[in-house]
Amino acid sequence: MKTAEQPEMVTPGEVLGKSTELKAGKGAYVPPGDNTIYASLTGIRRIVSPAPESDDLRPIVEVVGHKAHGPVPEPDSVIIARVTKVMARMAAADIMCVGPKAVREKFTGIIRQQDVRATEIDKVDMHLSFRPGDIVRAMVLSLGDARAYYLSTAKNELGVVSAESAAGEAMVPISWTEMQCPLSGQIEQRKVAKVGS
Structure with a gap:
């Protein structure tokens, strides 16, 4: 689902939002004991609506890679x-x-x-x-x-x-x-x- 917000370029470690309002999706993570969502890769910040069958109604924030790249190290991987x-x-x-x-x-x-x-x-x-x-x-x-x-x-x-x-x-x-x-x-x-x- 498309959203009207401007595409915003983010880099690893940049704050994407709060986990109280958003859910971390691809390319995003929340460190343990923190409620801030950070980017784990360079790309475009995107907000997507949760799946209709999902119990979690928070929109999902994700980072879409600016180029096709391989996997990116994320915490716990x-x-x-x-x-x-x-x-x-x-x-x-x-x-x-x-x-x-x-x-x-x-x-x-x-x-x-x-x-x-x-x-x-x-x-x-x-x-x-x-x-x-x-x-x-x-x-x-x-x-x-x-x-x-x-x-x-x-x-x-x-x-x-x-x-x-x-x-x-x-x-x-x-x-x-x-x-x-x-x-x-x-x-x-x-x-x-x-x-x-």
Whole structure:
């Protein structure tokens, strides 16, 4: 259903409205404990009428991408990223997939020291958790700042899913903190994602 309002261009993090009056649709989200709706992608802000059979009578606010693009990371979505840089308090990563779909744009994520694991947070050593080139499964916490998404690996099933050893071989996880090179037998520390149930 068309509405008479002027099309308005919005970018990620921009306020779209209040969740008391509107419902977040595609390209929009409401952070936990907040009643403000924010845009999660760049595009045109649009208000659509709720479905006639819907119990929720609030109009839906959504952001329609300005170009056909792949999936966009949103809070709570599980992503696959490649670690690009590891610093003392955080690791930077390029997001490659959101869920099962590959992204078409460049999205950067940051895993902060406090978001690596759920326990003994103060003992986390970033250099023993990740290395550049590691492929990690992580969850999007929030849009973070304008340049990067905040990511978390603080669940058992999140963390490094694929890593290359110094010898250039794909390493095998042997515990939730260690991976081993099948060629050299060398063991390296990682925040390993738990596989299976």
